[in-house]
Amino acid sequence: MSETVLRLSIFAGALILFSTLEALFPRRQRNLPRQGRWLTHLGITVIDSLAVRILGPITAIATAIWAHQKGAGLFNFADWPIWFEITLAFILLDFAIYLQHVISHRVPLFWRLHKVHHTDRDLDASSAVRFHPAEIILSMIYKCGVVLIIGPAALAVLIFEICLNASAIFNHANLKLPLGLDKALRVFIVTPDMHRVHHSVIESETNKNFGFNFSIWDKLFGTYKAQPEAGHDGMIIGLSEHQSASPSQLWWSLKLPFAKTPK
Numbered sequence: 519m520s521e522t523v524l525r526l527s528i529f530a531g532a533l534i535l536f537s538t539l540e541a542l543f544p545r546r547q548r549n550l551p552r553q554g555r556w557l558t559h560l561g562i563t564v565i566d567s568l569a570v571r572i573l574g575p576i577t578a579i580a581t582a583i584w585a586h587q588k589g590a591g592l593f594n595f596a597d598w599p600i601w602f603e604i605t606l607a608f609i610l611l612d613f614a615i616y617l618q619h620v621i622s623h624r625v626p627l628f629w630r631l632h633k634v635h636h637t638d639r640d641l642d643a644s645s646a647v648r649f650h651p652a653e654i655i656l657s658m659i660y661k662c663g664v665v666l667i668i669g670p671a672a673l674a675v676l677i678f679e680i681c682l683n684a685s686a687i688f689n690h691a692n693l694k695l696p697l698g699l700d701k702a703l704r705v706f707i708v709t710p711d712m713h714r715v716h717h718s719v720i721e722s723e724t725n726k727n728f729g730f731n732f733s734i735w736d737k738l739f740g741t742y743k744a745q746p747e748a749g750h751d752g753m754i755i756g757l758s759e760h761q762s763a764s765p766s767q768l769w770w771s772l773k774l775p776f777a778k779t780p781k
């Protein structure tokens with residue numbers, strides 16, 4: 519099985535699994551009809567997958583293979599067992615993604631792109647793909663840079679990327695987990711309730727819970743918030759200046775970063 523087929527099957531599997539689970543056990547009522555949002559998110563997925571082709575064969579995995587051949591990157595100087603290298607690479611890559619997320623909120627230029635993700639008026643499994651194509655390209659370049667520095671095995675990068683995709687679908691899901699399970703899971707990983715706080719219109723909540731896989735980074739660096747002030751039913755999702763139906767439109771979402779007065 520090729521790498522692309524493997525990744526696509528796990529991605530589609532996770533999307534179907536969590537979309538079904540959130541339909542059966544929803545956490546919140548929807549603000550907007552599902553159809554328009556989903557069509558827009560489908561459109562974004564198609565455009566994003568075409569956009570990364572601009573980079574040609576440059577992917578995080580290809581970079582790992584290249585770095586290995588050239589002996590570049592920290593891990594290529596060490597002779598560690600593969601399980602240790604995969605574990606350490608996973609932790610370092612996850613930290614790098616946490617850091618990138620913090621930066622995309624703090625640097626105005628990156629926030630212009632990232633806010634497309636945050637304008638979503640509802641959160642569900644499909645929100646995991648709602649990223650502007652320019653942000654997807656920049657993310658890929660950033661990830662390749664990190665891989666060049668770390669020099670992890672290609673297998674480690676593949677495992678990390680598959681987990682990152684699946685966990686983004688999981689933690690954006692509108693899924694009501696039993697509170698005990700949520701509490702147990704979030705000792706280590708980001709749960710839907712934990713990530714939902716990050717999508718609150720209240721700025722002090724948006725600037726919390728940046729993690730995607732591990733919950734430890736937010737706890738370590740003081741960006742952790744357990745629950746939203748207004749509760750999960752009462753909280754408002756999205757950005758305060760975009761509380762209309764516009765975020766459900768594809769063209770509106772694509773041109774948002776280029777609007778004159780972005781926040």
Ligand SMILES: [Zn+2]
Pocket residue numbers: 619623632636716
């Ligand atoms: Zn964010």
